[in-house]
Amino acid sequence: MKRLISLYPExxxxxxxxxxxxxxxxxxxxxRVALDLLKGALDAHxxxxxxxxxxxxxxxxxxxxxxxxxxxxxxxxxxxxxQPVEVRRGEVSLWLGRIVSxxxxxxxxxxxxIDALLAPQPSPTPWIxxxxxxxxxxxxxxxxxGRGAGGTLGRVSIRATFEPIAPEIRHAELRVDxxxxxxxxxxxxxxxxxxxxxxxxxxxxxxxxxxxxxxxTAFARAADYTALRLAAIAGPPVRFVRAIAVGTRxxxxxxxxxxxxxxxxxxxxxxxxxxxVSTAWPEPGAYQETLLFGPLAADAQLVTVTVEYILVxxxxxxxxxxxxxxxxDYLFGGFPMRIRSATPDRxxxxxxxxxxxxxxxxxxxxxxxxxxxxxxxxxxxxxxxQVRTTPNLRVIQLGVRHPGDEPFTITFRNPVxxxxxxxxxxxxx
Amino acid sequence: MIVIVVRSALYRAAYYCRVxxxxxxxxxxxxxxxxxxxxxxxxQDVERFASRRLGPGTLYGAIARLESWGYIEPLAGDARRRxxxxxxxxxxxxxxxxxVLRRLTSAAARRLAR
Numbered sequence: 001m002k003r004l005i006s007l008y009p010e011x012x013x014x015x016x017x018x019x020x021x022x023x024x025x026x027x028x029x030x031x032r033v034a035l036d037l038l039k040g041a042l043d044a045h046x047x048x049x050x051x052x053x054x055x056x057x058x059x060x061x062x063x064x065x066x067x068x069x070x071x072x073x074x075x076x077x078x079x080x081x082x083q084p085v086e087v088r089r090g091e092v093s094l095w096l097g098r099i100v101s102x103x104x105x106x107x108x109x110x111x112x113x114i115d116a117l118l119a120p121q122p123s124p125t126p127w128i129x130x131x132x133x134x135x136x137x138x139x140x141x142x143x144x145x146g147r148g149a150g151g152t153l154g155r156v157s158i159r160a161t162f163e164p165i166a167p168e169i170r171h172a173e174l175r176v177d178x179x180x181x182x183x184x185x186x187x188x189x190x191x192x193x194x195x196x197x198x199x200x201x202x203x204x205x206x207x208x209x210x211x212x213x214x215x216x217t218a219f220a221r222a223a224d225y226t227a228l229r230l231a232a233i234a235g236p237p238v239r240f241v242r243a244i245a246v247g248t249r250x251x252x253x254x255x256x257x258x259x260x261x262x263x264x265x266x267x268x269x270x271x272x273x274x275x276x277v278s279t280a281w282p283e284p285g286a287y288q289e290t291l292l293f294g295p296l297a298a299d300a301q302l303v304t305v306t307v308e309y310i311l312v313x314x315x316x317x318x319x320x321x322x323x324x325x326x327x328x329d330y331l332f333g334g335f336p337m338r339i340r341s342a343t344p345d346r347x348x349x350x351x352x353x354x355x356x357x358x359x360x361x362x363x364x365x366x367x368x369x370x371x372x373x374x375x376x377x378x379x380x381x382x383x384x385x386q387v388r389t390t391p392n393l394r395v396i397q398l399g400v401r402h403p404g405d406e407p408f409t410i411t412f413r414n415p416v417x418x419x420x421x422x423x424x425x426x427x428x429x
Numbered sequence: 430m431i432v433i434v435v436r437s438a439l440y441r442a443a444y445y446c447r448v449x450x451x452x453x454x455x456x457x458x459x460x461x462x463x464x465x466x467x468x469x470x471x472x473q474d475v476e477r478f479a480s481r482r483l484g485p486g487t488l489y490g491a492i493a494r495l496e497s498w499g500y501i502e503p504l505a506g507d508a509r510r511r512x513x514x515x516x517x518x519x520x521x522x523x524x525x526x527x528x529v530l531r532r533l534t535s536a537a538a539r540r541l542a543r
Binding site for chain 2 (some may be wrong): 019051
């Protein structure tokens with residue numbers, strides 16, 4: 001029996017092994033049961049998405065702290081910057097503001113004031129070419145991961161990611177080589193568990209609606225803020241969750257949240273959303289968002305977060321529109337569509353503006369926008385100049401650069417819809 | 430009359446929203462309709478009311494599907510005897526299934542009576 005159970009994927013065994021063993025122990029183990037387990041193991045390998053890795057909850061279950069700007073991080077073995085460091089050289093200063101090493105090392109630094117011409121607008125690309133190196137007191141150089149840049153006029157902020165710093169290290173150095181010359185900034189580290197970062201609790205409280213589960217996976221309160229991490233998990237036909245919101249539909253093609261999520265407590269207080277710290281898609285079908293609210297009242301004992309809309313991308317048959325003529329009625333994943341107008345423009349490129357009118361599907365849902373648009377079965381990329389939805393979700397405006405006078409096909413894939421419902425997650429704090 | 434029309438529209442909407450339920454998943458939803466049960470209790474209950482013996486692989490394959498769709502949820506308890514209960518989405522899915530089955534059986538009965 002144990003051999004047969006070992007044929008199941010590891011994730012499956014972690015989740016159901018004890019229960020399956022208990023079930024078999026209460027019954028006669030015969031050939032039929034063995035064949036059933038074999039069939040079940042095959043099914044589990046074909047559909048690995050059915051059992052979540054537990055990543056969202058187990059990660060939250062570990063001792064974690066909340067670091068502003070960085071999110072929830074594992075406290076054990078984690079390190080953080082003892083205090084910010086600022087070095088001035090001539091007119092320019094480098095500010096090393098934040099370092100957290102837990103699971104990975106994130107380093108936030110900024111140059112200011114700098115020439116407006118060098119500011120990362122409209123593209124941050126120039127900053128990617130800089131050399132940024134992390135080296136500890138033993139001389140070890142840490143492997144670099146991704147890098148991102150942003151900032152305001154006169155200030156450039158950069159986040160560089162490296163592999164985790166060894167937990168015993170207390171002194172290290174950041175080396176930056178770029179247009180402002182070569183900078184070597186030594187800094188001190190302290191264990192994350194001993195820092196002022198508030199420790200998180202794992203509420204593990206959930207709400208289900210419309211086939212989507214919303215779970216509060218981590219929560220931390222500090223004197224000047226409250227941090228909350230939510231995970232939304234959905235099964236088929238949802239491909240993945242794109243965003244969560246409250247109070248109103250999500251307008252526009254890329255789901256700009258019109259009404260922020262609100263947190264309330266058992267004393268009748270409401271806490272407005274301050275900022276969104278991070279979003280992540282940790283595994284198929286799962287979406288994770290870390291949010292920052294105002295500080296919680298001292299006497300609050302129970303908090304509730306309410307979500308009223310979740311934006312999801314669905315699996316569906318693609319919808320193909322051949323141009324010319326381009327106008328006509330179509331069905332895209334159950335959503336009736338009509339091409340209202342197709343306006344060609346030859347200047348400066350072969351360009352086609354399409355206006356697609358959408359109707360409600362039979363279940364009352366309305367298409368927000370296509371998750372992906374291809375031209376001639378190839379990823380649209382630069383050829384798709386614009387995908388925009390009117391705020392009432394009735395018209396999708398599409399701009400396509402096309403190959404020329406030959407007929408071509410536009411393919412809509414994966415409808416994105418907002419799912420109205422009510423997910424109220426309450427937990428003790 | 431209005432109530433019937435609205436209820437029918439809601440069931441239709443729920444039907445279109447649903448994911449396809451297997452026979453085993455449907456039996457589990459029925460079993461959990463009168464309260465939370467662990468795997469062994471579900472298997473026994475299904476055997477009693479549907480004369481269908483669910484093997485452990487089949488049972489937990491269906492439980493995993495229902496859990497991933499948010500139709501059932503595990504409750505805290507002994508890891509070997511973890512109870513599951515129906516969620517509100519699961520209850521809606523079950524009602525929608527019953528509605529479809531009712532229409533099917535009444536259509537079949539009408540045609541056989543001709």
